[in-house]
Structure formats: structure tokens, C-alpha cells
Amino acid sequence: MGDVETTRAPSDLRDRAEEALRALVGRPDARLREDQWSAVEALVAHRRRALVVEATGWGKSAVYFVATALLRASTGDGPPAGPTVIVSPLLALMRDQIAAAARAGIRAVTINSANVTEWEAVHAAIAAGEVDVLLCSPERLNNPGFRDEVLPRLAASAGLVVVDEAHCISDWGHDFRPDYRRIRTLLEDLPTGIPVLATTATANARVSADVAEQLGVGHDEDGVLVLRGGLDRPSLHLGVLELADQAARVAWLAGQLGRWSGSGIVYAMTVSSAQQVAEQLRLAGHEVRAYTGQTDTAEREQLEADLKENRVKALVATSALGMGFDKPDLAFVVHLGAPSSPVAYYQQVGRAGRGVDRADVVLLPGREDQDIWAYFGSLAFPPEPAVRATLATLADGGTMSTAALEPMVDLRRNRLETMLKVLDVDGAVRRVRGGWETTGAPWTYDTERYARVSATRRAEQDAMVAYQRLGAGECRMAYLRDQLDDPDLEPGWRCGRCDLCGGLDLVAEVDDGALRDARAAMDRPGIGVAPRRQWPSGMETLGISVRGRISVEERAEDGRALARLDGLGWSGPLRDLFEPARGDTSGGAAPPSPAGTAADHETSGAPGSGAQEAAHGADGMLPAALRRPVETVLREWAPALTRGDGSPGVDGVVVVGSATRPRLVAHLAAGVAKILGVPVVGAVSPDPQQPPGRHDVNSAQRLAAVERRLRLDLSEAALAGLPGRTVVLVDDLTDSGWTLTVAARLLRRAGAGAVHPFVLGVR
Structure with missing residues (x-):
């Protein structure tokens, strides 16, 4: 965190700062870098606002811990300052910083989503003056209780406010962590004389200027001290x-x-x-x-x-x-x-x-x-x-x-x-x-x-x-x-x-x-498809009378799919099949459509040697290169399927009718039936009078569109023979899971003993 330097600081304040640094890093020869000292001096001696833009590992955290140690120490100049409040983005950072603070005798605590049971005790310790540093996530700033009851007291009595990873304040804030944008309001409302430090390693000149402007709004007449290093x-x-x-x-x-x-x-x-x-x-x-x-x-x-x-x-x-x-x-x-x-x-x-x-x-x-x-x-x-x-x-x-x-x-x-x-x-x-x-x-x-x-x-x-x-x-x-x-x-x-x-x-x-x-590992097809177990909230407002848990009597069983679209191996040819406009024949990948999910959700991957042969296609027969992995998945899965009498196997296949890829789904269902040695007994089909649902809306609206559109399409003989039977429900692709859920519910209500979904891809 500090450099070994030959020059001693002339002031008593710098001597005390470097004593705090040595306690923090555990090195008797540690000395503050000149920019570290400039920042500490600005915060402690002049109560200014400062932005420090330095490379990772330079020692930005040393600045605010050393400043905290000095501000919290009782001196002849007056009582110690209040606790330092650090807005910090990730739990890993908080854990490391608490450990570092403890080495220097600084009492640090955190409030975040992972320690909810400790919040009351933390608030009490802060009120009792037993806390030197409070680390909180930016999301806490948007919690009503914390924002309205705890934060005002902290802001009024804080000795120092620190914004770590401060580049998130800039105009990327709504894109990454929008709660960071609330920090501007926090800083604007701070009483005069409370120093503020913002630190980051990843701000270019544009972002640095933006952050500095927001740091100084309405307060720092001398301007924000900006320290940018190599x-x-x-x-x-x-x-x-x-x-x-x-x-x-x-x-x-x-x-x-x-x-x-x-x-x-x-x-x-x-x-x-x-x-x-x-x-x-x-x-x-x-x-x-x-x-x-x-x-x-x-x-x-x-x-x-x-x-x-x-x-x-x-x-x-x-x-x-x-x-x-x-x-x-x-x-x-x-x-x-x-x-x-x-x-x-x-x-x-x-x-x-x-x-x-x-x-x-x-x-x-x-x-x-x-x-x-x-x-x-x-x-x-x-x-x-x-x-x-x-x-x-x-x-x-x-x-x-x-x-x-x-x-x-x-x-x-x-x-x-x-x-x-x-x-x-x-x-x-x-x-x-x-x-x-x-x-x-x-x-x-x-x-x-x-x-x-x-x-x-x-x-x-x-x-x-x-x-x-x-x-x-x-x-x-x-x-x-x-x-x-x-x-x-x-x-x-x-x-x-x-x-x-x-x-x-x-x-x-x-x-x-x-x-x-690597290719052999990527050539191994097959993943589980877990059934939906809970209806979305508020379905009554959309005219759909479901709520709470999905009953076991109406729920699908565990299913299987060839692969996820955001993985490796067979994901590549599936992306090429379903999103040919984005795919490429060399095994490159396309991302999920805007209907994709998950914060980390991206795509990458190339198929194994067999998967590379899969064809692009609009609606048509299942590409030849995908037939072998489909058969592999089904034959491995079949022993786990049981009929109503407990014997292994299934009794029939039901296809989910498709408005966009009807030939593909029909061909897939016929192939699944042939491999399992059972007939295709019917379909769950979309009502042609109902418009197709959008895929870029939320879960409740997706379910409402599916519920209004799907209908059971089985012959009278198939319906008569359905009670107690086990069926495999075949579709090409599942995203929200509601099509499989509603289709399985229709079949279970008609008497099916078990419904196991099988799909090519999971988005």
C-alpha cells in the first residue's frame, strides 16, 4: 500500500499518518507516496473533497484508512471525528477491507445483503460510538429504513465519507449500479466540513471530470483535489x-x-x-x-x-x-x-x-x-x-x-x-x-x-x-x-x-x-430442465386465476434438453438453428435474444466435432447433426421415466404446436416417439384466434399470453386413454418455462399421470 522512501515528512501530521500506515500494512519501513500524503492532508487538515485515480494496487484504501485513524484519534485540537462511511460495491472488497482495518486497530463493520441478521447490532454499535468505519453497499442507500432513519444520522456525524469505485457515479451509473447515482444526493446533503474521498482505478479523463464535478457540487469552494497517477x-x-x-x-x-x-x-x-x-x-x-x-x-x-x-x-x-x-x-x-x-x-x-x-x-x-x-x-x-x-x-x-x-x-x-x-x-x-x-x-x-x-x-x-x-x-x-x-x-x-x-x-x-x-467433452449432450413450482404474483390483475405454489397434481416432472443456448458444445449449433441471423457457420455464437435472463448472461462457445456439422435453418426438419445427440439424451434419460403402473418407460408423446417452427417441432416429436418406441398421441396447440405473446416482457405477462393461447388438441380416443399415463411433452425451445408449465397442467388436468418435457434448447 505504501512505498519505501528516504524522505521523512516534516510535519507531525505526516509522522502520525505514516505510523498509521505502518500499523495498517505491517511493515516498519512503509512510507506514504507523495500523492497518498497529499490526499490524506487534504482530507484531515483541510477537510476537502478529493478524487484519487490510481492503478489497482497503488494503495487507495490506505488513504482512507490512514485518514480515518487520524480523524478518529483524540488530539488536543478537539474531540475525535465521527465514523467513516465507505460506500463499497462488492462483498469481496468489504471482507478484505474489514480485515485490513482490524490490523490497524480500526473497528470496521458492514451492512449488506449477506449479513441481514447483524444489522440491528451494527446500528446499535454505531450509535454507541463503537464503530470507526461503516462499509455499506450502494443498494443500501435505496433501502427506505436505512435511507430515512440511519443514513441522515451518519451523514450528520460522519468524520469522512468515501466512495469506492467512484467511476460508477458517472453516466454509466444507470447501466451498472444505478444506486451509485444516489450518492450525488448524499454528498450534496452533507454538512459543511465533512471531507469526502472518491477512489477508482478505471476512470478516463471524461469520467474523472464528471465524477469531480459531482463530488464538488454545492460544497467545495476550493475545487475538488484530483490526483491522477500513471x-x-x-x-x-x-x-x-x-x-x-x-x-x-x-x-x-x-x-x-x-x-x-x-x-x-x-x-x-x-x-x-x-x-x-x-x-x-x-x-x-x-x-x-x-x-x-x-x-x-x-x-x-x-x-x-x-x-x-x-x-x-x-x-x-x-x-x-x-x-x-x-x-x-x-x-x-x-x-x-x-x-x-x-x-x-x-x-x-x-x-x-x-x-x-x-x-x-x-x-x-x-x-x-x-x-x-x-x-x-x-x-x-x-x-x-x-x-x-x-x-x-x-x-x-x-x-x-x-x-x-x-x-x-x-x-x-x-x-x-x-x-x-x-x-x-x-x-x-x-x-x-x-x-x-x-x-x-x-x-x-x-x-x-x-x-x-x-x-x-x-x-x-x-x-x-x-x-x-x-x-x-x-x-x-x-x-x-x-x-x-x-x-x-x-x-x-x-x-x-x-x-x-x-x-x-x-x-x-x-x-x-x-x-x-475438449471436443469430446463438448460433444456430451444433455441438461436437466426443472419444472416451474410457483406462479408469478399479481396474475389476478391480468385475468388469470392462479397464485402461490403450483400443485404437485398439476405440475410437470423433471425434463431434459440438449443444451443451453449460452453454454459450450451443442449450444453453438442450437444458436445457429434458432437465431440464424446472428449465428455463423464456423461455430461462433450468438447471444441470447433480449428475452434472455441472468446478470451474467452472455454466450460463448464452439461445438465439438460432431456439432460443427449442424445446419442453420428456418423451419424444417431437425438438422442431421443434431439427431445423434437427441438420441443419446433420450436413451440415457429413458430408464428414469416410469409409466403409471411403475414400469419403466413412457406411454406416448405430445407435441407443443408451434406457430413459427411447426415442421421442426413435428419432426422432432416424431423422432422422439420413434426412439422411445411410443406413438405421438396429440398436441397442445396455440389458438389461431389469439395473437402470439411477446418474448421481451416479464414473467407474468408471458404466462398470461400462454394461458390464453394454448389448448389441448387430442382425439377423443387419446383423451379417453390418457388417465394415469406418462407422456413426454416435446417442444423446440424453452425460455420462461411457462409454455411447458401450462401445457403440462392441461395434460395433468385431463388425467395424465406424469408429464416429462423434452426440448432442444434452453434460453
Whole structure:
């Protein structure tokens, strides 16, 4: 956190600051960097506001912990200042910072979603003056109780307010964590004389100026102190390696992991691909684990500890493992697919090489990356009609929970929640106990701002493509430093360490055996399809009389699918089949449509050798290359299926009629029936008088459209023979799961003893 320097500070304040630094880092020779001291002096001696933009590992957290130690100490100048409030984005960062504070005798506590049971005790400790530092997530700022009852007291009595990862305040805030935009209001309302520190490693000049302006609004007459340092990381050896497909990337990685000493992070682009890559690397003999947004908190903590202690070779992670993770000796970072901007990329690779002389950083881009970026772009702030409809619904309905509001608007839950937070920051709505309410304040759709964000996003995506295409005579670190407007970058500077400067040799050859193993693993088809167990809230408002849990007597059983569309292997040809306009014949991937789900949801992957033969297609017969894996999945699954009398097997196949791919689904159902040795007994078909439902709306509206449209289409003989029978319900693709749920319910109500869905793909 600090440098060893020969110059002693002349002032008593600097002496005390460096004593605090030595206690914090456990090094008797530690000295503050000059910019660290400038920031500490501004905060403690002059109660100013400061923005520190420095590379990861520079020691930004040392600034606010040292400042806290000085402000909290009783001196002859007066009583100690109140506690420091740190707004921090990720739990991993909070855990590391609490441990660091404890080493310096600083009492730090946190309030976040993972320690709800401790909140009351934390509030009591703060009130009793027993807390030096409170770390809270930006989302807590939007909690009504915390915002209205706890935060005002803290703001009035705080000794220091810190905003970590402050680039999130800028105009990307609504895109990443909209609650960060609320910090402007918090800072504006602070009493005069409370110092404020904002820190980040990933702000270019545009973002730095924006953050500094927001920091100083209405308060700092002297202007915000902005300290920007050089962003070169002498330990990092950057490189890019383009390989044929996902199988080649995984095979290359399986061979390379053993050549690196130490441990590192492999970034994957989806939850599914992270899990699959981790599994394949384990099969290749490497001790790796998956770390995603779906990993529960306790397991995350254990995985972080395992990586820090080198008990695993790597974590295969989504962006859930990012800001704040602190492992000084992280030896490598590999990306299977490119982040959408040099800023995001620099931030993630900055995890490596903080305390070692060398760390290798390798990007393995995929052909599908730009389609993935386009998918995330589709999840930006909703169009104005959707926003106006939401405001009108709240005006008519009064206070409404998100669950109650969801059926009334054409937005999925995650987009609705993000939009409400932005509207809350803008003053158009307010979060209260029990949900949301309008404020009645006039509100203008900021078309210019959203267009500016979109344009900036596109420019940064282009810059990331340009990074990959750098050639002889250029330098990867120089390019990243230029993109982040590094003030210390000199014209013509070269790092001497990257693959273009001669400091990193990347061999593209992949071991034939490893490639065969990777392709074989990706050729293994089959995943489970879990049934829906709960109806969405508020269905009565849409005229559908369902609520609560789906009864066992009307529910589908466990089903099977060939693959997810956002994974590896057979995911590629399925994407080509269902989204031919986005796919490519070389096994590149297309992202999910805007109807996709999950925060980490992206696509990556290339099929195995057999999967590469799958054809693109509009509606038609099932492509020949997909028939073998379908048969494999069915024959492996069949022993688990039982008839009404308990004997193994099924009694018949029912097809879900399709308005868009009727021939494909009919051909698939006939093939499934032939493999299982049973007849196709009928269909669950869409009512031609009802319009098809949209796929970009929320769960409740999806269900309502399906419920209104599906009808049982079985002959009288089939209906008479259905009671007690086990059927396989065949469809091509499932997304929300409501088509399978409603179809199974119709069959169960008609007497079917069990309904097992089978689909090609899960979106």
C-alpha cells in the first residue's frame, strides 16, 4: 500500500499518518507516496473533497484508512471525528477491507445483503460510538429504513465519507449500479466540513471530470483535489491469442495452466460457460472451481480464500469476481471472450501482479463477442413509452411492490427494478416501505443522455476490437494507458513486456489430444430442465386465476434438453438453428435474444466435432447433426421415466404446436416417439384466434399470453386413454418455462399421470 522512501515528512501530521500506515500494512519501513500524503492532508487538515485515480494496487484504501485513524484519534485540537462511511460495491472488497482495518486497530463493520441478521447490532454499535468505519453497499442507500432513519444520522456525524469505485457515479451509473447515482444526493446533503474521498482505478479523463464535478457540487469552494497517477503496471505481460473455436481455447488453456506458477483467474462470459469450462479443466487434471453470480455467499467466501491460499489453480469466474478482490500474488488472468471496453478490461486484469514481478494476462477473443455486447446493449434504459406506462400505473395504483407492478408493465423484473431506481434518483418515484410510489414531480425522459451513453458504449467496444488487432510496432499496455488517458504516458512509449514488444511469447498450437478431449467433452449432450413450482404474483390483475405454489397434481416432472443456448458444445449449433441471423457457420455464437435472463448472461462457445456439422435453418426438419445427440439424451434419460403402473418407460408423446417452427417441432416429436418406441398421441396447440405473446416482457405477462393461447388438441380416443399415463411433452425451445408449465397442467388436468418435457434448447 505504501512505498519505501528516504524522505521523512516534516510535519507531525505526516509522522502520525505514516505510523498509521505502518500499523495498517505491517511493515516498519512503509512510507506514504507523495500523492497518498497529499490526499490524506487534504482530507484531515483541510477537510476537502478529493478524487484519487490510481492503478489497482497503488494503495487507495490506505488513504482512507490512514485518514480515518487520524480523524478518529483524540488530539488536543478537539474531540475525535465521527465514523467513516465507505460506500463499497462488492462483498469481496468489504471482507478484505474489514480485515485490513482490524490490523490497524480500526473497528470496521458492514451492512449488506449477506449479513441481514447483524444489522440491528451494527446500528446499535454505531450509535454507541463503537464503530470507526461503516462499509455499506450502494443498494443500501435505496433501502427506505436505512435511507430515512440511519443514513441522515451518519451523514450528520460522519468524520469522512468515501466512495469506492467512484467511476460508477458517472453516466454509466444507470447501466451498472444505478444506486451509485444516489450518492450525488448524499454528498450534496452533507454538512459543511465533512471531507469526502472518491477512489477508482478505471476512470478516463471524461469520467474523472464528471465524477469531480459531482463530488464538488454545492460544497467545495476550493475545487475538488484530483490526483491522477500513471497507470502502467510493470508486472503485467499482456497478450492476445486468436484460436479457431471454443474447444481450441479450452484445450489451449488446459495445456497452459500447468506452465504457470502460482494461481489466477479465468474469466468466462456466462454462468453456464464458467461452470462448463471449470468442469472440463478439472477433467484435464487441474484444481479449479467455478465462481459466478449464482454462487452462494458462503461458498464465494470459501472460494476466495482457496484462491488466496493457492489451494486452487484458478477460479473460472464471471465478472462477479471483480472489483475489490485482493490477492497480491495473482499470477495470471485469462479471458475467454473479451469485455466490452478497454476500461473494463484494464480493471479486471488489474487483479493480477500486484505483489509479484510478473503476471501473464491473456485474452482469447471469440467471434461471438460483439454479438454479446449488442445483447447487453439491448438491456439499456427502457424506451420512453414503457417508462411513462410505469409512472401512470403507479399514479393510479398508489404504493405498489415490484411484484405487484410487474404484471402491469411490459418489462422484465430486472429491467423494471433498474428503471425504478433511476426514476427514484431522478425524483419521479420514491421507494417506501411496501414498494414504490410516484412523487408527482415532473420528469423528462433524458433522450440526449441515453443516446450519449449508447454512443460511448459503441466507441469503447470499437476500442476493444482495436486492442485485439494491434500489430507489430505497437504496444498493448501503451494502448490501454492511452484509452484511460494516463497523464504519465509519453509519446512513443512501449512497455517491453507484451506479446508485441517481445516480452510474452504465446504459442497458438494446441495439443491434439487435449483438443480431442475438449471436443469430446463438448460433444456430451444433455441438461436437466426443472419444472416451474410457483406462479408469478399479481396474475389476478391480468385475468388469470392462479397464485402461490403450483400443485404437485398439476405440475410437470423433471425434463431434459440438449443444451443451453449460452453454454459450450451443442449450444453453438442450437444458436445457429434458432437465431440464424446472428449465428455463423464456423461455430461462433450468438447471444441470447433480449428475452434472455441472468446478470451474467452472455454466450460463448464452439461445438465439438460432431456439432460443427449442424445446419442453420428456418423451419424444417431437425438438422442431421443434431439427431445423434437427441438420441443419446433420450436413451440415457429413458430408464428414469416410469409409466403409471411403475414400469419403466413412457406411454406416448405430445407435441407443443408451434406457430413459427411447426415442421421442426413435428419432426422432432416424431423422432422422439420413434426412439422411445411410443406413438405421438396429440398436441397442445396455440389458438389461431389469439395473437402470439411477446418474448421481451416479464414473467407474468408471458404466462398470461400462454394461458390464453394454448389448448389441448387430442382425439377423443387419446383423451379417453390418457388417465394415469406418462407422456413426454416435446417442444423446440424453452425460455420462461411457462409454455411447458401450462401445457403440462392441461395434460395433468385431463388425467395424465406424469408429464416429462423434452426440448432442444434452453434460453
